[in-house]
Amino acid sequence: MKIVVKCVAVLAVLVSSYVLATDDIASRISPVGEVCMAGDPCAKAAVAAAPVAAGPRSGKEIYDGKCSLCHASGAAGAPKYADNAAWSPRIAKGKEQLYVNAINGIGGMPAKGLCSDCSDEEIQVAVDYMVSAAQ
Numbered sequence: 001m002k003i004v005v006k007c008v009a010v011l012a013v014l015v016s017s018y019v020l021a022t023d024d025i026a027s028r029i030s031p032v033g034e035v036c037m038a039g040d041p042c043a044k045a046a047v048a049a050a051p052v053a054a055g056p057r058s059g060k061e062i063y064d065g066k067c068s069l070c071h072a073s074g075a076a077g078a079p080k081y082a083d084n085a086a087w088s089p090r091i092a093k094g095k096e097q098l099y100v101n102a103i104n105g106i107g108g109m110p111a112k113g114l115c116s117d118c119s120d121e122e123i124q125v126a127v128d129y130m131v132s133a134a135q
């Protein structure tokens with residue numbers, strides 16, 4: 001009887017060390033990164049952790065961050081901010097035309113004023129912001 005108990009005890013030790021060892025090996029050989037597919041719980045976590053876009057930026061934010069680079073000083077012949085004389089012939093073209101020219105670029109004005117992450121709408125509100133300051 002004693003032998004049976006000992007055998008069971010030894011077996012238990014062996015099994016538990018085997019389980020521990022395989023757990024350990026599994027964690028050591030687990031991949032460094034995991035591929036998350038859309039819809040996986042891990043993908044959801046990644047999306048939640050990403051900074052939440054605060055929605056479209058205001059005209060002032062876009063102007064201050066991007067357009068003022070040229071339009072504050074009038075660099076490269078850019079119509080200066082709040083300069084009525086510089087803006088009135090441009091405003092006379094109509095806002096729609098100004099939007100198109102700001103988005104596609106015109107003369108020394110690069111497409112989207114070099115703001116590659118600006119949406120068309122953000123460019124439009126930035127144009128509105130500059131135009132209203134010059135009226």
Ligand code: HEC
Nearest residue numbers: 067070076077078090098101102107108109112113126127
């Ligand atoms: C690298 C310099 C530069 C930056 C940055 C820049 N502009 Fe301009 N912009 C110009 C120049 C130069 C002109 C004059 C172009 C011309 O008429 O030849 C101009 C003209 C314009 C016009 C008048 C276009 C027309 O049809 O007369 C608008 C509107 C305008 N810019 C909007 C913007 C907006 C909005 C931004 C920011 C998102 C911006 N610009 C950033 C240089 C710049």
